[in-house]
Amino acid sequence: MKIVRENVIFEPGQSFRVFSPSLRHYFLWHYHPEFELVYVEAVTGIRHVGSSVTSYDESDLILIGSNVPHLNFDYGIETDYEQIVIQLREQFRETLLAAPEFGAIDRLLERAYLGLVFRGETKRIAAEKIRRLQALRGYEALIALLDILQLLACSSEVAELNTEDTRIKLFLNDKIRMGTVYDYIHARYNRQPDVNEIAAQVHLSTSAFCRYFKRQTQMTFTDFVNHYRISQAKTLLLRDLSVSEVCYQVGIESLSYFNKTFRTLAGETPTGFKKKHLKK
Incomplete structure (x- = not known):
């Protein structure tokens, strides 16, 4: 990977x-x-x-x-x-x-x-x-x-998309297996992904992993997980699940926090997204 x-x-x-x-x-x-x-x-x-x-x-x-x-x-x-x-x-x-x-x-x-x-x-x-x-x-x-x-x-x-050169010469010495990070988040996004656990999997201290991850993706690990959760939530909404069902299936325990995060990242409410696309 x-x-x-x-x-x-x-x-x-x-x-x-x-x-x-x-x-x-x-x-x-x-x-x-x-x-x-x-x-x-x-x-x-x-x-x-x-x-x-x-x-x-x-x-x-x-x-x-x-x-x-x-x-x-x-x-x-x-x-x-x-x-x-x-x-x-x-x-x-x-x-x-x-x-x-x-x-x-x-x-x-x-x-x-x-x-x-x-x-x-x-x-x-x-x-x-x-x-x-x-x-x-x-x-x-x-x-x-x-x-x-x-x-x-x-x-x-x-x-x-980028503000600086990211061609492969800057990644050749990358010791992080990005596939491992994605696989871990995909397997745990509906629970509580633990930054300490994934840091250990890629053989870094938690602080070193957080610095690396922010440098590589311009996001914190938590922000990245939330982006992934909202992406999965969109798919679930199109299966005609209720907003509350989707909220808990993607691992967010607060419906108000889910609605706020969805609006921030998707630019619309979960209900609005569902109505627009199911109508199509």
């Missing part, structure tokens, strides 16, 4: 590949030299890119730079979802974007080491184009990909 390098294989004569992986039951904390554009539709999911750990609702569009560690975006999803991944060869910028007309796309890929998330109309239009790209081959596929990248390069509906 340590961070792994993914060996990306391209078909001969291809500068990029498009595929739809399904890995929701597998923790893949990984990196690769290839640039990656990911579009995923799901009720909710975890977005872990570099040191940024957040969640997404309904859909997500992310551009990830070369050698930036990230978790598969379908990890832990319990509902139906769609995921499309585009990976660009490591030499894509050097071989295809030398012309000045591609300057905007080149600058987009230069920024991608921070992890870029796209929203609004940009995400909607890009999703349509990505779906159409799946059916194309050869020259038509390359032109369609450049059209998508130009759309993203010219968009103002974008945010950077």
Whole structure:
């Protein structure tokens, strides 16, 4: 469960590949030299890119730079979802974007080491184009990909996930097994996860683990557990469980605290979330 390098294989004569992986039951904390554009539709999911750990609702569009560690975006999803991944060869910028007309796309890929998330109309239009790209081959596929990248390069509906360089050179000496941390939280989120216990599992003192965890995820361990609980709560609400049932199933003993935490992290009440999505 340590961070792994993914060996990306391209078909001969291809500068990029498009595929739809399904890995929701597998923790893949990984990196690769290839640039990656990911579009995923799901009720909710975890977005872990570099040191940024957040969640997404309904859909997500992310551009990830070369050698930036990230978790598969379908990890832990319990509902139906769609995921499309585009990976660009490591030499894509050097071989295809030398012309000045591609300057905007080149600058987009230069920024991608921070992890870029796209929203609004940009995400909607890009999703349509990505779906159409799946059916194309050869020259038509390359032109369609450049059209998508130009759309993203010219968009103002974008945010950077990280504020500093998180490429793999900064993670090579990482002695923490992130998979162990995620597995522990998944197994204990509905009870009382104990920071002392997980610290011992990864062979650190509690204070050292807390400092490490905050540095890696920009969250305290408690905050991270609450994010995970609310993510699981969304799935349970869509199974038409009552708010109080969901509250206790995710390990929160106070209904008022659950409602407050849900509103803070999801931007709406559990009841509002349930009504909106069950209506759909």
